[in-house]
Amino acid sequence: MQPRIKVLSEKEMVKIDQASRALLMEVGTHVPNEEALEIFEKAGAIVDKNSQMVRIPDHVINDTLSKCASCVRLYDRTGGAPLLIGGDRIYFGTVGIATNVLDFKTDEYRPVVCDDLRDIIRLSDVLDPPDFILVPATPTDVPSDKVDMVETKLLLTNTSKHFIAEAQNGENFKKTVAMAVEVAGSLEALQKRPFFTTLVCLTSPLVLRDDGVELIVESSRLGLPLFIESGPMCGGTSPATLASTIIMANAELLSSFVLAKAVNPAVPLIYASWARILDMKTATCSHGGPEFGLLRCATTQMAKFYGLPSGGGGILADTRSIDVQLGMEKLGTGLLPALAETNMVVGMGLFADENAISLETLVIDHEVTGWISRVLRGIEVTDETTDLTIFEEVGSGGDFVRTKHTRENFLKEMFIPKIMDRGYLALDKDPRAKSMRKRARKYFDKVMEQYEPPRLPDDIDSRLDEIIYG
Amino acid sequence: MTTDTLISDIIESVIKMDEDALTALVSSALEQGIDPLVIINDGLTVGLRKVGDLFAEEEIFLPELVLAGEIVTKVMETLKPRISGEGGVDKKGRFLIATVKGDVHDIGKNLVALLLSASGYDVVDLGKDVSAETIVEKIDQLRPEIIGLSALLSTTMPAQKQVIEAIEEAGMREKVKIMVGGAPVTRDWAEQIGADGYAEDASSAVIVADRIIKG
Numbered sequence: 001m002q003p004r005i006k007v008l009s010e011k012e013m014v015k016i017d018q019a020s021r022a023l024l025m026e027v028g029t030h031v032p033n034e035e036a037l038e039i040f041e042k043a044g045a046i047v048d049k050n051s052q053m054v055r056i057p058d059h060v061i062n063d064t065l066s067k068c069a070s071c072v073r074l075y076d077r078t079g080g081a082p083l084l085i086g087g088d089r090i091y092f093g094t095v096g097i098a099t100n101v102l103d104f105k106t107d108e109y110r111p112v113v114c115d116d117l118r119d120i121i122r123l124s125d126v127l128d129p130p131d132f133i134l135v136p137a138t139p140t141d142v143p144s145d146k147v148d149m150v151e152t153k154l155l156l157t158n159t160s161k162h163f164i165a166e167a168q169n170g171e172n173f174k175k176t177v178a179m180a181v182e183v184a185g186s187l188e189a190l191q192k193r194p195f196f197t198t199l200v201c202l203t204s205p206l207v208l209r210d211d212g213v214e215l216i217v218e219s220s221r222l223g224l225p226l227f228i229e230s231g232p233m234c235g236g237t238s239p240a241t242l243a244s245t246i247i248m249a250n251a252e253l254l255s256s257f258v259l260a261k262a263v264n265p266a267v268p269l270i271y272a273s274w275a276r277i278l279d280m281k282t283a284t285c286s287h288g289g290p291e292f293g294l295l296r297c298a299t300t301q302m303a304k305f306y307g308l309p310s311g312g313g314g315i316l317a318d319t320r321s322i323d324v325q326l327g328m329e330k331l332g333t334g335l336l337p338a339l340a341e342t343n344m345v346v347g348m349g350l351f352a353d354e355n356a357i358s359l360e361t362l363v364i365d366h367e368v369t370g371w372i373s374r375v376l377r378g379i380e381v382t383d384e385t386t387d388l389t390i391f392e393e394v395g396s397g398g399d400f401v402r403t404k405h406t407r408e409n410f411l412k413e414m415f416i417p418k419i420m421d422r423g424y425l426a427l428d429k430d431p432r433a434k435s436m437r438k439r440a441r442k443y444f445d446k447v448m449e450q451y452e453p454p455r456l457p458d459d460i461d462s463r464l465d466e467i468i469y470g
Numbered sequence: 471m472t473t474d475t476l477i478s479d480i481i482e483s484v485i486k487m488d489e490d491a492l493t494a495l496v497s498s499a500l501e502q503g504i505d506p507l508v509i510i511n512d513g514l515t516v517g518l519r520k521v522g523d524l525f526a527e528e529e530i531f532l533p534e535l536v537l538a539g540e541i542v543t544k545v546m547e548t549l550k551p552r553i554s555g556e557g558g559v560d561k562k563g564r565f566l567i568a569t570v571k572g573d574v575h576d577i578g579k580n581l582v583a584l585l586l587s588a589s590g591y592d593v594v595d596l597g598k599d600v601s602a603e604t605i606v607e608k609i610d611q612l613r614p615e616i617i618g619l620s621a622l623l624s625t626t627m628p629a630q631k632q633v634i635e636a637i638e639e640a641g642m643r644e645k646v647k648i649m650v651g652g653a654p655v656t657r658d659w660a661e662q663i664g665a666d667g668y669a670e671d672a673s674s675a676v677i678v679a680d681r682i683i684k685g
Contacts, residue, residue, distance in 0.1 A: 401577055
């Protein structure tokens, strides 16, 4: 069987669903955006235009959920089969917002520049996973009002994989679409096989900010997919019980789904969450602790409760060093959501809370996903895998290394690590000699030889720059 | 086909572990009158060394390395009768190999034996859990140029020392070279117990054996 886990019972999910619906009616959501208020009203929500508070009755939520697809298709630019997001499928991706990079060569932190983002995207392109690329860093050497579009340009010109783009507001989103159209050939071609999804980060507690609203409305109008994340902090922007934090995350997501589906019932939506805790020692949010893994399993279960495609943070680490803590946090926060069948686990490469990225951590996280994927496949017990013939062939006292059976099966059954250290101690007694970081750097050089940039028209740079700066 | 092409195809088929292709290529090389020694030294051995490199680079894995070793050993056996004593592979010598008393781990030892036979040694494998007395007896009987003692446990490493002492007591130490290996075994240990050679893995065992036997 394939091992899977659940952290909430059916009864507990019903309780969370009921509490979320009550929250959306009794407390309501603040929506400081005229257009959105009208959309909510038309959809059947109770809207107070003075206080800009929206209260959503049960039947509107039911109506919204009835319009949601259980599986969303994410395309790439090579014409290949789309990633099917939903059900029991599990994909891993990178994640963004880091403004610091731990420099590969100097081993020191410095601000992320465009070249770093380019390098990280290229590495993400050759490694597999990431299955898709959520813009993996934020460059600091471009004007901050254009940085999202510069990120999208770097994604368009350096990878053919499906990517999740950031946009600061509706205006920049429209320009993002214009850039994608330059590459797709036409808006219709883009709509037919959308090769990018737009990221929306909701604000807790219970606010639908202007910028988020604009992205939801504009992307829904075009029918382009949305990856909507809620990230309440337990004890900070949500109450200090994990259950209440799940209620908060769930309610916020449901309200955003109501808005999107009211604009266009066909818009593909992914229910994602970063629900987490506020660390009470340092006043930062923590993404590497046991609660993070539990919350991710829980929000994933809530997505499945509604039959929605799920996503969220995972393979994350709070540590500011590439150290033992990193390994512990990355595996824990990666394995738990994967075992809960989170369809899109985003986090590869990111560490130092959410503040840093590095090429080494991306390679390490690739290894982590390999480890996790092997666990997910479980142990196959069939007539074929329990056949006695091979026992008889070798008999007692022999070895199985030299058999055809071994050659035919070992790659299927065993995870072959790329950078984990294994081997006889006698061969190398320097505990620092073969650190994972050194092996990650070596593997980076090897894997980058395979990189090929996407085929694009010669003048694509100037055409994209015209949209960004023109 | 020219000699060079044939030899490079032989190397390639060893790397691809394609037994049928290798057998056919070796036959046509012999038909064309290519010296079996050239086939072995420039073809099979080179191919096997490349397979060893691929294994070290983690491009191929243990079961494939073993397969390549087995294929080459098989072909080598068919060539041996065609080789005259002069400068032949037989000159590489007889290699007696065993896992020492108290130790039943033999996968590593088998791999070393395989690569040694594939590179032209006349390997006699005494198996596992072999006593010092048996080893001394076999040395006396088979007159090997070199012996290899494997131990996978730190608790059975002393048995390597006991074998060397038994060989000394039997007055045969000067007649045979001794190599030791196994997971817990180190170069220091090898020197301490008076072995002539130590190899850290199967591929280097062949290189060390070649060096010892010459020197």
